[in-house]
Amino acid sequence: MRRLQSGKLTALLILALFAGTAQAGPAGIGQRDTIAAKAGKARTIAELAAMYDSSSCVDCHQDAHDQWAASPHARPLFGTGRTAATFRTAITNGLMAWPYSGVKVPKDVKVEHLMGCAKCHLPQLADATDAVASELAVSLFAWADAVGSGDDAVREREEKKLLSLNINCLVCHNRNAIVHKWTDGYPQKGVVYGSHDGPHDSAGFPKLARSPIMSESILCGQCHGLGPNLELDNPTQCGTGYGSYLWAYRAEGGRETCQDCHMRKSKLGHKILSYSDPAMIKAALDFEADAEGMYWRDGTKVSARAVVRVAMTNRSGHSIPDG
Amino acid sequence: MPIPQQFGRGDRMGRGPYEKSGIIEDNGLPPNKRVEERFEVPFPMKEVDGGRQPSVYELDVQVKLWYLPFGTMDTSPHLWREFSTTVAVSKQGK
Numbered sequence: 001m002r003r004l005q006s007g008k009l010t011a012l013l014i015l016a017l018f019a020g021t022a023q024a025g026p027a028g029i030g031q032r033d034t035i036a037a038k039a040g041k042a043r044t045i046a047e048l049a050a051m052y053d054s055s056s057c058v059d060c061h062q063d064a065h066d067q068w069a070a071s072p073h074a075r076p077l078f079g080t081g082r083t084a085a086t087f088r089t090a091i092t093n094g095l096m097a098w099p100y101s102g103v104k105v106p107k108d109v110k111v112e113h114l115m116g117c118a119k120c121h122l123p124q125l126a127d128a129t130d131a132v133a134s135e136l137a138v139s140l141f142a143w144a145d146a147v148g149s150g151d152d153a154v155r156e157r158e159e160k161k162l163l164s165l166n167i168n169c170l171v172c173h174n175r176n177a178i179v180h181k182w183t184d185g186y187p188q189k190g191v192v193y194g195s196h197d198g199p200h201d202s203a204g205f206p207k208l209a210r211s212p213i214m215s216e217s218i219l220c221g222q223c224h225g226l227g228p229n230l231e232l233d234n235p236t237q238c239g240t241g242y243g244s245y246l247w248a249y250r251a252e253g254g255r256e257t258c259q260d261c262h263m264r265k266s267k268l269g270h271k272i273l274s275y276s277d278p279a280m281i282k283a284a285l286d287f288e289a290d291a292e293g294m295y296w297r298d299g300t301k302v303s304a305r306a307v308v309r310v311a312m313t314n315r316s317g318h319s320i321p322d323g
Numbered sequence: 324m325p326i327p328q329q330f331g332r333g334d335r336m337g338r339g340p341y342e343k344s345g346i347i348e349d350n351g352l353p354p355n356k357r358v359e360e361r362f363e364v365p366f367p368m369k370e371v372d373g374g375r376q377p378s379v380y381e382l383d384v385q386v387k388l389w390y391l392p393f394g395t396m397d398t399s400p401h402l403w404r405e406f407s408t409t410v411a412v413s414k415q416g417k
Contacts, residue, residue: 082393082398086339086340089341090339090340090341093339093341094339094341094342095341116340116341117340117341227345227346228331228343228344228345234341235331235344236340236341236343236344237327237337237340237343237344237345238343240325240346244325244349244354248353249354249355252354253355254354254355275390275392275401276401281390281401281403284403285352285388285403285404287388287403287404287406289386289406290408291384291386291408292410293366293410293411293412293413295412295413295416301375302368302374302375302376303365303366303368303375304365304366304368304377304412305363305364305365305366306363306364306366306382306384307361307362307363307364308361308362308363308364308384308386309359309361309362310359310360310362310386310388310406311357311358311359311360312352312357312358312360312388313352313355313356313357313358314351314352314353314354314355314356314358315354315355316354317354318354319324319325319349319351319352319354320351320352320354320390321324321351321390321391321392322324322325
């Protein structure tokens with residue numbers, strides 16, 4: 001009886017060992033051939049910038065590069081300075097104030113802490129170690145302190161660091177070019193994803209491949225907001241434009257994509273602007289106004305007034321304002 | 324705009340993406356829907372024998388539609404549309 005029990009225990013242990021082995025490793029096929037998998041997680045801001053270095057694209061794609069450089073995608077961490085300040089506020093008023101975050105000082109910040117912002121402002125942060133998140137947080141505080149103290153040398157140094165990370169060619173045309181990875185494959189290192197397959201005249205990226213979503217709104221929707229990011233331990237919410245697009249526009253019969261309006265019809269290309277661009281402003285809204293005078297009589301009291309009527313029809317693909 | 328709810332609870336607006344979850348309401352312009360607004364601007368009135376009459380019989384009315392990306396006129400306001408007209412009321416009548 002004891003020998004039988006010992007044999008049963010051994011069998012159970014062997015089964016458990018195999019079950020554990022079967023569950024190890026990532027799901028899906030092809031993950032190991034992505035840019036991030038090949039490089040390993042970045043350990044510094046400089047390494048992360050190098051991992052997604054798109055500078056070689058400029059040689060042939062100068063126009064697209066120049067358009068992009070004038071867009072907010074070129075400076076997602078910094079913006080005009082306000083974005084960097086908001087990142088800092090998220091750390092001071094959020095992470096450092098919340099009792100269960102584990103953040104007491106900026107260098108405590110980890111990738112997981114920053115993904116509430118970086119999910120959209122720097123999705124490639126997910127391909128970095130916590131050391132990069134800590135370095136970013138320290139840099140943001142150093143920049144803000146330098147602005148406050150008037151230390152131009154430090155301010156410029158930190159701005160340069162923050163501006164080195166952006167939503168560049170390789171983020172949309174490689175890393176984020178495929179949403180359904182088990183269906184369409186993981187984005188591969190050395191491949192530029194666009195509108196068609198074929199060779200690509202580039203030593204670093206010798207192959208072109210078609211992304212089935214390059215002209216679809218879901219490409220933009222990865223970052224441009226559905227509401228609270230409930231997959232995070234402490235959800236954040238910034239833009240809700242994609243959510244508005246799905247439920248207030250597409251659900252009501254709208255058929256155009258983000259790219260239709262923000263790139264093609266507006267002729268903005270990769271500049272992709274919105275509320276500040278004259279072409280977008282003109283296209284976004286039908287506006288009518290009229291006014292007339294009248295006398296209101298309330299018993300014996302007479303009041304003259306101007307009645308002003310304004311009618312607006314939002315012609316965009318989402319609520320205005322939204323983002 | 325979609326007025327964000329603070330931490331997905333209560334009646335307070337969240338300020339700063341780190342505390343926004345959900346919305347309280349969306350008071351923006353929904354896509355492809357006509358939104359009408361009506362405003363009444365009183366003429367200045369004066370007391371006279373037998374009642375009241377306007378101090379002026381014409382008002383210059385200006386309508387300006389601003390896009391305020393940060394919620395106030397202090398930071399980066401964008402003028403989207405404007406309309407001007409002169410509104411007159413009659414000088415005779417009961």
